[in-house]
Amino acid sequence: MTKRGEQMRAEILAVLREADGAMSAYDVLHRLQASHPKIAPPTVYNALAALTKTGRVHRVESLKAYIACQCDGTHKLAVLSICDGCGTVEERTAPRLVENLSGFVEETGFMPQRHVIEVHGLCSSCSSNA
Template identity: 55%
Template structure:
């Protein structure tokens, strides 16, 4: 079957899992070039979009970067909290918010297909570190 494609996905997922912060497609590319000299951008982007479609990876739109899905259940829409101090990203799942959101924007007849919810701010540990000083 499509062993090659799946192989890239696995490799990329491994790279992403080594980080706790989102990394760019080109960071992935550079990392993989250490072991696979001839890999090129389209390969990375194809694998990343397959992973994204399968819910294993989230694309962080506001950073143009990618992060491995951290929660057990993939394939749902996650809310991403992005700490602007340390770069850490936390995922939350909140079906109720998605429902409310759909109902608000549905009033005008809009039918939602894909939600992008990203919140920038300060995470707990960076927040307390700042409060201290």
């Protein structure tokens, strides 16, 4: 956790926050290469891993992409709505839903640790424009 590392993480977080939708790790990489020409993939992946671990970034599994956390902290209870029209990703917390899901998988003796809940479809503006 050196200054250098934290700075990189902050920059990546800023890039993700400015983005409209989710960005692939390589989108982030190319964006950063404008200011840091010599940056390499593992630097980005390391930073994304650290940011993900602390909940500041989420990986959108079904898009192989990343977004800045929009809910700040309660990231374990997040539901992602992914618009296949415009690519925006909305994050909302749903404690009750996640509880129900945990209860459901626990019925078979399973011990839940991490939830991936992603819904693909069309956001309100894309579905009304269709």
